[in-house]
Amino acid sequence: MALNSVRSSIFARGRRDAANSTANADYQRGVAEYNDGRFAEAAASLRQAAEQGHAESQYILSTMVDAGKGVRQDDAEAARWERLAAEQGHVYAQANVSFRCYSAGDLAGAFGWCQKAADGELAWAQYNLGLMYQKGEGVARSDADAAHWYRLAAAQGFAEAQQRLGDAYYFGQGIARSYTQAAHWYRRAAEQGNARAQFQLGHLYDVGLGIEHDYAQYRFWTHKAAEQGHEEALREVKRRDYRDP
Amino acid sequence: MRAEIILQRSGDAAAVAERRERLAAVRAALAEREADVAQTRSQLKAFEGRYLRRVGVLYAELDEIWARITEREVDVYKSESARRRAQEARERAQETHEAAFGAEQQAEEFDPSPSLKTLFREVAKRIHPDFASDEEEQKHFTLLMMRANQAYSRGDGETLQRLLDDHLEVNAAVADEGDGVVLLRLARQIEHAERDIGALDGEQATLLGSEIGQLYADAEVAEREGRDLLAELAAGLRERIADAQYRLEFVERQVIALGR
Numbered sequence: 001m002a003l004n005s006v007r008s009s010i011f012a013r014g015r016r017d018a019a020n021s022t023a024n025a026d027y028q029r030g031v032a033e034y035n036d037g038r039f040a041e042a043a044a045s046l047r048q049a050a051e052q053g054h055a056e057s058q059y060i061l062s063t064m065v066d067a068g069k070g071v072r073q074d075d076a077e078a079a080r081w082e083r084l085a086a087e088q089g090h091v092y093a094q095a096n097v098s099f100r101c102y103s104a105g106d107l108a109g110a111f112g113w114c115q116k117a118a119d120g121e122l123a124w125a126q127y128n129l130g131l132m133y134q135k136g137e138g139v140a141r142s143d144a145d146a147a148h149w150y151r152l153a154a155a156q157g158f159a160e161a162q163q164r165l166g167d168a169y170y171f172g173q174g175i176a177r178s179y180t181q182a183a184h185w186y187r188r189a190a191e192q193g194n195a196r197a198q199f200q201l202g203h204l205y206d207v208g209l210g211i212e213h214d215y216a217q218y219r220f221w222t223h224k225a226a227e228q229g230h231e232e233a234l235r236e237v238k239r240r241d242y243r244d245p
Numbered sequence: 246m247r248a249e250i251i252l253q254r255s256g257d258a259a260a261v262a263e264r265r266e267r268l269a270a271v272r273a274a275l276a277e278r279e280a281d282v283a284q285t286r287s288q289l290k291a292f293e294g295r296y297l298r299r300v301g302v303l304y305a306e307l308d309e310i311w312a313r314i315t316e317r318e319v320d321v322y323k324s325e326s327a328r329r330r331a332q333e334a335r336e337r338a339q340e341t342h343e344a345a346f347g348a349e350q351q352a353e354e355f356d357p358s359p360s361l362k363t364l365f366r367e368v369a370k371r372i373h374p375d376f377a378s379d380e381e382e383q384k385h386f387t388l389l390m391m392r393a394n395q396a397y398s399r400g401d402g403e404t405l406q407r408l409l410d411d412h413l414e415v416n417a418a419v420a421d422e423g424d425g426v427v428l429l430r431l432a433r434q435i436e437h438a439e440r441d442i443g444a445l446d447g448e449q450a451t452l453l454g455s456e457i458g459q460l461y462a463d464a465e466v467a468e469r470e471g472r473d474l475l476a477e478l479a480a481g482l483r484e485r486i487a488d489a490q491y492r493l494e495f496v497e498r499q500v501i502a503l504g505r
Contacts, residue, residue: 010344011293011456014300017481018463018474119330148324 016088019053027057034060039070050081058085059093086113091120098125111138118149126153127161134164143174154185162189163197170200179210190221199225199233257424264431269381271438276388278445283395285452292461299475301345303482305338310489312338317496321503357400364405365397371412411437 022028030045043064049057062081065074079100085093094117101109111132117125130149133142147168153161166185169178183204189197202221205214219240225233315331357365370376372390377383389408396404415433452458467474 006340006344007347008456010301010304010341011296011460013304014296014478015456015460015463018460018467018478021477021481023472023477142325144324145326148322148326151322 016053016055020055020088022056024049024052024054024057026052027054030057030060039064041070043070050084053084053088055085055088055090055093058082058088059090059096062093062096086116089116089120091117091122091125094120095122095125095128098128107132107138109138114138118152121156123153123156123158123161126150126156127158127164130161130164143168145174147174154188157188157192159189159192159194159197162186162192163194163200166197166200179204181210183210190224193228195225195228195230195233198222198228199230199236202233202236257428261424261427261431264428264435268431268435268438271435271442272385272388275438275442275445278442278449279388279392282445282449282452285449285458289452289455289457289461292464293457296457296460296475297345300478300482301341303479303486305341305345307482307486307489308334308338308341310486310493314489314493314496317493317500320500321496357397361397361400361402361405364402364409365393368393368405368409368412372408 026045026049030042030049033039033042033045043061046057046061046064050061058081062078062085063069065071065081066078067073079097082093082096082100086097094113098110098113098117101107101113111129114125114129114132118129126149130146130153132138133149134146135141147165150161150165150168154165162185166182166189168174169182169185171177183201186197186201186204190201198221202218202225204210205218205221207213222233222236222240226237312331312334315327315334319327319331321327369390372386372393374383374386374390377386393405393408396402396408411433415430415437453462464474467477
């Protein structure tokens with residue numbers, strides 16, 4: 001009996017993968033129409049594929065219905081297609097379902113779907129899962145788990161996660177404190193234009209923590225952060241410019 | 246008075262003839278239905294074998310690589326989430342392996358219980374075609390015997406028990422072989438055949454509606470479009486396996502770099 005249900009699931013998997021073949025004719029036509037800017041036609045084609053269970057079509061259609069692109073805007077319908085795609089393991093749809101749950105105040109649901117999308121290697125979801133662990137939203141607070149998910153997203157080049165991982169190393173939250181590691185991750189985020197990471201990197205150059213003290217670098221990164229309106233950086237720049245024009 | 250009795254009897258005889266005809270028709274329909282279901286069953290069984298050999302084994306391979314990736318990631322990240330992921334991936338890989346490779350073992354292990362053997366003997370000695378009283382009955386017994394054989398080899402005690410119950414019910418209290426008894430027996434036989442048709446319809450619907458049944462239907466549709474669904478699935482999986490393999494090597498390099 002147990003073997004039967006396991007077997008049934010391996011057949012279901014094949015069916016799902018087969019239904020999601022990129023060879024689906026309606027899907028291909030829908031994508032071509034979308035790229036031509038013929039959104040109403042694209043929505044009709046994608047709807048046909050979506051009704052056949054094509055997850056990618058369900059996802060694209062959900063975003064079109066959500067934005068009212070080529071079709072009438074309809075939250076409930078967008079949510080329905082989004083969830084169908086999510087249930088088939090479409091990671092972007094899972095992330096959107098998670099966001100929809102979060103907006104509606106359903107933190108447990110938001111966490112569960114975010115977990116699925118994060119397991120599916122989606123950097124945005126890995127980062128958000130880290131945030132939920134850090135704040136204890138929909139799950140018991142855990143700095144160690146937060147750091148774990150920030151790291152996975154950071155390794156994929158997600159700037160906010162790199163900055164958060166830098167913070168985790170800087171404060172020793174969930175992982176052993178390391179200014180060298182903090183500097184490394186702040187730098188990667190700073191190079192992508194993350195203001196908080198730029199300010200923090202400047203600060204590390206200023207005090208010489210984890211990296212050699214370097215006044216020019218300190219000024220450079222602090223100015224970069226200030227240009228983006230980072231408040232502490234702005235104050236710092238004002239204070240410094242007054243003394244050191 | 247006498248004429249009335251004769252009329253009455255001839256009325257019974259007509260009813261018997263009419264019911265016999267009806268029984269023959271219902272049994273013919275039943276035999277056809279049985280052949281349909283048997284065909285569906287064997288088609289799906291064959292398709293299942295093809296699917297597991299060509300696609301199922303690739304799922305098993307993919308899940309195995311993912312289990313290894315997540316296990317290596319535990320060495321890199323050492324967090325509770327990483328451990329949980331690795332455990333889940335390992336369980337999934339085991340399940341897929343069982344599903345993909347368990348089929349052959351199951352086919353070899355036909356070992357009927359003693360009670361099923363006894364039940365089969367009880368049925369067989371009552372419906373054996375050699376014991377039929379006329380040609381019509383012999384034909385019917387042959388069909389019943391085939392059904393019993395199939396049920397026995399599937400280990401389906403329920404069907405065997407039903408065959409036995411039907412036989413006992415039909416042949417109960419037949420000391421007096423008057424037309425009334427014959428009519429009653431025919432009515433029961435028609436009822437049984439109709440019930441069996443209903444059960445077969447149900448089974449057919451279940452077979453076609455099952456995951457493998459629907460996958461088979463999808464494959465048929467694809468074939469009419471000149472596509473080979475199993476080959477497409479296998480090709481897609483081989484790509485995913487190659488990606489996963491690359492990823493595993495990447496994680497292994499990370500582990501070595503960290504000296505863990």
